[in-house]
Amino acid sequence: MTITFFGHSVIQIETNGTTLLVDPFVTGNGLAEGVVSADDLNPDVILLTHAHGDHWGDTPAIAERTGALVVANFEITSYLGRVHSYENTHPMNTGGSWTFDWGRVTQTYARHSSSFPDGTYGGNPNGYLLRLEGKCLYLAGDTCAFSEMSCLADDKGIDVAFLPIGDDFTMGSEEAVECVEVLKPRLTVPIHYNTFPYIEVDVSRFTNAMDAAGYEARVLAPGETMEV
Numbered sequence: 001m002t003i004t005f006f007g008h009s010v011i012q013i014e015t016n017g018t019t020l021l022v023d024p025f026v027t028g029n030g031l032a033e034g035v036v037s038a039d040d041l042n043p044d045v046i047l048l049t050h051a052h053g054d055h056w057g058d059t060p061a062i063a064e065r066t067g068a069l070v071v072a073n074f075e076i077t078s079y080l081g082r083v084h085s086y087e088n089t090h091p092m093n094t095g096g097s098w099t100f101d102w103g104r105v106t107q108t109y110a111r112h113s114s115s116f117p118d119g120t121y122g123g124n125p126n127g128y129l130l131r132l133e134g135k136c137l138y139l140a141g142d143t144c145a146f147s148e149m150s151c152l153a154d155d156k157g158i159d160v161a162f163l164p165i166g167d168d169f170t171m172g173s174e175e176a177v178e179c180v181e182v183l184k185p186r187l188t189v190p191i192h193y194n195t196f197p198y199i200e201v202d203v204s205r206f207t208n209a210m211d212a213a214g215y216e217a218r219v220l221a222p223g224e225t226m227e228v
């Protein structure tokens, strides 16, 4: 599968002929500026971790233009129906899984908050475990470290973990390395940093700590693609 990072938490995954787009905050995302615009993205599926504006982002515009299936918690899919009259949605909630024809999705717990830009309650925030092409991806969403992370991986383990490192709103670099110690992914990609002043960090602090602990990290520049 092909994974493209567009800065912040925007991740595109092309798998089995299906394009998944996670947390499509493109308009107003300075890291995506000059790299991609919301109109360039043509997902079949949009996955949302929570309703905060820096994740919800361009969801209504992209969904209405492409007709993409929006996978999110019940409060978010209900909001899309109620406020945007958008019905091509699949509601989930923490701990639940669903097998789509392109892969299996589990909504995981995330310790954070969730409200829409207009203040509407957005339900509980989530992460995702995605089982695609025999691989397992973990998208932590916005969260701090939590001890239940140790229960997430099945016996085959996590191939790639996407962890926030920006601090202030989520875990920072040190906590992300502690999560890696628990999750033991084969590769970790840092996300949710350097988008706003509150989450400006020196990413080398994370990569150096990962190196020192003997774990593999890969920093993706906005627009950069990797094969998994």
Ligand code: NI
Residues within 6 Å of the ligand: 050, 052, 112, 113, 142, 169
């Ligand atoms: Ni958030």
Ligand code: MN
Residues within 6 Å of the ligand: 052, 054, 055, 142, 169, 192
């Ligand atoms: Mn966020």
